[in-house]
Amino acid sequence: MCDWCMKHGAGKKWYMNAKNYSDQLAKDLNLEDYLTEQWMNFETVFIRKIMGLSSIGLGYKLKMPIIGRVIRRVVEGMIHKEETKKRNPMRADGHFGQVIPLEDGKIILSELAAEPIIENYCMCRWMQRGKKEAVCINFGILSEIIEKLPRFIPKNRVVRIDREEAMQRLEEHNKKGYIASVWFQPVPYICAICSCESPECGGLRLRNNFDLNVVYKAEYIIQLDQDKCEGCKACVSMCQFSAIRYIPSIDRVIIDYDKCFGCGICRHACKNDALRLIPREEYPGFDGKY
Amino acid sequence: MSKTKIIIDYSKCGENGKVDPRDCHKCLEVCDPCVFLMHEALGYKEEDPYNPQHWRITPVWPSVCTRCFYCVKACPEKAIKISW
Ligand code: SF4
Ligand code: SF4
Ligand code: SF4
Ligand code: SF4
Ligand code: SF4
Numbered sequence: 001m002c003d004w005c006m007k008h009g010a011g012k013k014w015y016m017n018a019k020n021y022s023d024q025l026a027k028d029l030n031l032e033d034y035l036t037e038q039w040m041n042f043e044t045v046f047i048r049k050i051m052g053l054s055s056i057g058l059g060y061k062l063k064m065p066i067i068g069r070v071i072r073r074v075v076e077g078m079i080h081k082e083e084t085k086k087r088n089p090m091r092a093d094g095h096f097g098q099v100i101p102l103e104d105g106k107i108i109l110s111e112l113a114a115e116p117i118i119e120n121y122c123m124c125r126w127m128q129r130g131k132k133e134a135v136c137i138n139f140g141i142l143s144e145i146i147e148k149l150p151r152f153i154p155k156n157r158v159v160r161i162d163r164e165e166a167m168q169r170l171e172e173h174n175k176k177g178y179i180a181s182v183w184f185q186p187v188p189y190i191c192a193i194c195s196c197e198s199p200e201c202g203g204l205r206l207r208n209n210f211d212l213n214v215v216y217k218a219e220y221i222i223q224l225d226q227d228k229c230e231g232c233k234a235c236v237s238m239c240q241f242s243a244i245r246y247i248p249s250i251d252r253v254i255i256d257y258d259k260c261f262g263c264g265i266c267r268h269a270c271k272n273d274a275l276r277l278i279p280r281e282e283y284p285g286f287d288g289k290y
Numbered sequence: 291m292s293k294t295k296i297i298i299d300y301s302k303c304g305e306n307g308k309v310d311p312r313d314c315h316k317c318l319e320v321c322d323p324c325v326f327l328m329h330e331a332l333g334y335k336e337e338d339p340y341n342p343q344h345w346r347i348t349p350v351w352p353s354v355c356t357r358c359f360y361c362v363k364a365c366p367e368k369a370i371k372i373s374w
Contacts, residue, residue, distance in 0.1 A: 040339055043329035046350050059353025060293055128324040130315030150341045199324045199354075209354055 001281075002216055002290050004096070008188040013219060015100065015182045016107070020190045021114050026141045029084050031189055036145050038089035038185075039152075043127040045092050046202070050074075062210055072212065079214040082187050094186025097194070097203050098216040098290075101264035101277055102171060105180040105193050109166040114140030114191070117166050118159045120152045128200045135173050135195040137166055142191040170195065177238050179204075179263040181215060198240045208241075216290035218262030220277040224255050228274035235266040235275060257286055292374045294357060296325065296349035302369040304346035305331040309367055311347045317370060318347075320360040325351045 004014040019025060026032070038045075046055040053061065053071065062068045078093050087093040100108075109117070118138050125131045134154045138146055143160070146152050153159055161169065173195035174180055181203070183192045198204040206212040222243070231251040236244045243259035244266060246252075267275045281287045303309040311328050318326050327350040330342040337343070349355075355372070362370050 041330070043327070044332060046327060047329060047332070047348050056348060056350050057293075057352050059351060127328050128318065128326070130318035130328060148340050205324070205351070209351070 001219070002098075002288075004098070004184075004187075004216075013104075014184075014188070015098065015104070015190055016112070018112050020184075020188050021108075021112050021139065023114055023140055025189050026114075026191075029186075029189060031186075032141055032145070034087065034089045035142055035185065035191075036148075038092065038095075039142075039145055039149060041090060042123050045090065048090055050088075050091050058206075058210055075206070075212050076214070079212075080187070084186075087186055094184060095203075096187060096214060096216075097181045097183040099179055099181050099218040099261045099263050100193075101218060101220055101262065102174045102180060103264075104219075105170045105174070105182070106167045108182060108193060109137070109170060110163050112190075113137075113163075113166070113193075116140075116143045116160050117163065118143040118146060119154075119161055119166070119169055120146050120159060121154060122194065122196075122200075123152060124196070124201045126151070128202070128205075131200075135169075135178060137161075137170060137193045137195075139191045142185065174265060175268045177240070177265055177268075179240055179261070179265060204240075213290075217260070217280075218264075218277075219280055220262035220264065221257060221280045221283050221286050222255055222260050222262065222264070222266060223276055223278045223283075224253065225274045225276070226252060228272045229253055230272055230274075232271070234269040234271070238266045238269045240265070257283070294352045294355045294372065294374045296352050296355060297371045297373075298347050298349065299367075299369040299371070300346060302367040303365075305334060305344035307367070307369070309369075310345060312345050314366065315347075316364040316366065317361040320364045322358070322360075323351070323354040323356060325349050325355050326361070327351075 008014045010017045081093040119134050121132045122136045178195035181194045185191050203215040206214045229252040233246045241259050243256045244253050264277045327348050331344045331346045334344040
């Protein structure tokens with residue numbers, strides 16, 4: 001379990017704690033205005049200047065001596081921010097996420113997520129790839145806020161979905177190769193399960209390109225049963241993190257465990273049941289490495 | 291490697307240009323590393339702030355640009371310039 005679980009999990013994983021999804025929490029934290037402001041301006045978060053600096057050219061800025069280190073601290077501090085009073089919606093304070101396997105996503109959707117549940121257009125794919133694809137599942141008060149923003153709402157179909165449908169959709173997205181992730185928005189309120197791809201996803205971008213820890217790897221890690229692998233390579237193309245490689249001389253795949261986010265997507269491709277997820281803490285070298 | 295500079299001519303594409311990037315966004319589609327960001331132009335008084343109508347493209351992640359020039363070739367307005 002990670003530091004978020006210690007603080008917000010009540011003995012469980014942070015995203016398995018029902019309290020973090022409740023309307024009451026959203027009310028107590030006064031989140032309606034905060035989330036409305038944030039979502040009205042979502043595409044501008046990376047370009048707004050905060051303390052004189054925006055994220056434009058972040059890769060170069062981070063390489064600058066001293067200033068780079070300061071920026072790193074500020075960005076990570078923002079995303080991890082817990083003080084509710086000083087949070088700024090324009091810079092996505094407290095919008096921290098974690099990759100989850102399909103199974104955990106289904107538990108969230110079946111019993112924890114607050115209603116109404118909606119499926120709306122992914123804003124990252126829209127602002128970074130120009131694609132509108134309805135793969136983001138949102139809950140509770142955030143659903144009602146997003147419904148007021150026409151650019152995120154598919155026109156020709158029902159946006160509100162029930163728990164069964166939500167689980168089904170998440171499974172479809174997952175099997176297609178999209179990585180499920182769950183988000184604080186802001187800490188400790190949880191109101192979204194996304195189905196991401198990289199490099200479109202803003203959160204994975206900050207992590208993969210700039211090593212900013214705004215999204216954690218899953219509580220799980222993949223395990224390969226070497227005897228079962230027949231070297232068909234089907235799993236290789238599924239992994240968004242380049243963690244699987246085919247090695248001709250041994251005619252099987254190998255895993256780069258450092259790169260594995262534990263999303264479990266590769267499992268969908270394997271006909272031989274050679275890939276399964278194990279809890280990260282059961283793998284001594286990777287326990288605690290989120 | 292020297293810094294890559296990517297410049298968009300906003301007189302051709304953007305809130306004041308003749309192309310609305312929401313209709314085109316070719317540069318977003320061809321850019322493998324997703325260097326570009328499409329967003330509401332800042333500082334506009336939108337008639338309906340829930341449904342903003344003034345959009346532009348910002349090359350937000352130039353450090354991951356591979357200098358493939360696909361965007362330059364794909365842009366129907368020749369609005370993108372890349373140098374280093
Ligand atoms: S976090 Fe993932 S699914 Fe959510 S908006 Fe971004 S890319 Fe889309
Ligand atoms: S190897 Fe790891 S990161 Fe890659 S698809 Fe499998 S679980 Fe996900
Ligand atoms: S899909 Fe399964 S059998 Fe095929 S290469 Fe991957 S692990 Fe091996
Ligand atoms: S040159 Fe290639 S990598 Fe660079 S911005 Fe254009 S399309 Fe993207
Ligand atoms: S390809 Fe050119 S015209 Fe089209 S959105 Fe991009 S910059 Fe604008």
